[in-house]
Amino acid sequence: MPASNGGIEIDGDGDAFSAADQPTNSNVQVIVRVRPPNQREHEQGYKKAAAVDAAAQTLTLSVTPFARSFKFDYVADEDVGQEDMFQRVGKPITDACLQGYHCCLIAYGQTGAGKTFTMEGSFELFFCFVFGYARIFRLVNCFTTIPYSAFVQIYNEQVQDLLDPDSAHLNIREDTKNGMYVDGLQEVVVPSAEATYGVFRRGSQNRHVGMTAMNIESSRSHSVFTLVVESQRVVGGVMNRKTSRFYLVDLAGSERQKYSETIGIRLKEAGSINKSLSALGNVIKALVDISEGKVRHVPYRDSKLTFLLKDALGGNSKCTLIANVSPADKNGEETLSTLKFAQRAKLMRNAAVVNEDMLGNPAIMGEEIKRLRLEIATLRGRAILCLV
Numbered sequence: 001m002p003a004s005n006g007g008i009e010i011d012g013d014g015d016a017f018s019a020a021d022q023p024t025n026s027n028v029q030v031i032v033r034v035r036p037p038n039q040r041e042h043e044q045g046y047k048k049a050a051a052v053d054a055a056a057q058t059l060t061l062s063v064t065p066f067a068r069s070f071k072f073d074y075v076a077d078e079d080v081g082q083e084d085m086f087q088r089v090g091k092p093i094t095d096a097c098l099q100g101y102h103c104c105l106i107a108y109g110q111t112g113a114g115k116t117f118t119m120e121g122s123f124e125l126f127f128c129f130v131f132g133y134a135r136i137f138r139l140v141n142c143f144t145t146i147p148y149s150a151f152v153q154i155y156n157e158q159v160q161d162l163l164d165p166d167s168a169h170l171n172i173r174e175d176t177k178n179g180m181y182v183d184g185l186q187e188v189v190v191p192s193a194e195a196t197y198g199v200f201r202r203g204s205q206n207r208h209v210g211m212t213a214m215n216i217e218s219s220r221s222h223s224v225f226t227l228v229v230e231s232q233r234v235v236g237g238v239m240n241r242k243t244s245r246f247y248l249v250d251l252a253g254s255e256r257q258k259y260s261e262t263i264g265i266r267l268k269e270a271g272s273i274n275k276s277l278s279a280l281g282n283v284i285k286a287l288v289d290i291s292e293g294k295v296r297h298v299p300y301r302d303s304k305l306t307f308l309l310k311d312a313l314g315g316n317s318k319c320t321l322i323a324n325v326s327p328a329d330k331n332g333e334e335t336l337s338t339l340k341f342a343q344r345a346k347l348m349r350n351a352a353v354v355n356e357d358m359l360g361n362p363a364i365m366g367e368e369i370k371r372l373r374l375e376i377a378t379l380r381g382r383a384i385l386c387l388v
Contacts, residue, residue, distance in 0.1 A: 082121030100242030111253030
């Protein structure tokens with residue numbers, strides 16, 4: 001069952017229909033989370049190599065020859081719990097989703113770094129928060145619904161529906177208006193937080209996992225859980241409808257064969273995982289080059305992962321990356337690699353827009369558009385006065 005939302009702060013005073021007629025160009029938000037040392041690391045003579053400065057939002061890697069400091073939007077040490085992570089990271093991006101923006105939360109890091117733990121905690125709180133918000137919106141004549149959810153995995157470069165174990169070789173399509181989607185994917189109606197979490201748990205049980213020397217339950221596939229959020233409000237005979245998608249992405253962990261000791265099918269899985277993560281790195285590098293004024297082709301089609309996440313990577317979406325790392329000196333090389341990846345991702349820029357339609361009488365709609373433009377101009381004027 002999902003966690004109770006009794007401890008989650010839900011602010012019902014905000015306007016879910018804030019006008020936004022221009023794309024929001026923003027860098028990807030990057031969060032680093034350091035997990036506590038595990039039993040295996042203690043057995044190997046654990047030495048701490050990752051130091052967090054919460055005031056400066058920096059992480060310093062002290063193990064030679066990988067010593068270096070990094071600064072991110074937020075750095076969470078091992079004492080930061082799931083609810084604190086949600087309040088600091090999950091709630092802002094959830095707010096954006098409820099305002100009509102497509103949003104994406106991605107967990108990245110080496111195998112065994114705590115990605116799935118972070119994401120599953122986010123799932124529980126996220127579902128409670130979204131449905132709690134929906135109840136508040138109804139009190140202000142704004143009807144918010146969750147039309148459906150869907151859950152896929154990419155395993156050995158094959159797209160599979162986690163809610164339909166018999167599915168295989170599904171195709172990724174691109175729609176000029178609605179963006180990326182998986183053809184033939186099962187869409188499940190979810191009337192409550194409990195139902196949504198039940199769908200998530202059911203799909204998670206079908207995900208490919210396996211044992212390696214680094215992780216006894218290593219995810220062998222990338223997973224993408226999608227939740228569609230739709231909000232409607234009728235004003236003066238015009239219905240304003242906003243439809244957004246929230247992607248929760250749990251990437252399989254990068255791994256080195258000499259540490260994970262994979263053989264046979266596990267080795268094949270590792271090769272596929274590392275290849276797709278390398279393609280992800282190449283896409284991010286190309287997007288960063290473009291943001292710096294260079295002319296580059298973005299190789300989205302080099303992997304199913306990057307093609308499916310095209311909207312989240314440089315497109316119409318607000319994106320947050322959570323880089324999960326181990327604190328142990330034995331993992332210094334992988335931790336450095338993760339931090340470099342996260343640092344590069346922070347330079348990537350997306351152009352998110354509010355996804356909305358206005359339905360009704362054309363004359364009334366024209367008047368409503370004029371009213372909204374006047375409201376925007378008035379608010380901008382007040383903002384300028386506040387700055388003077």
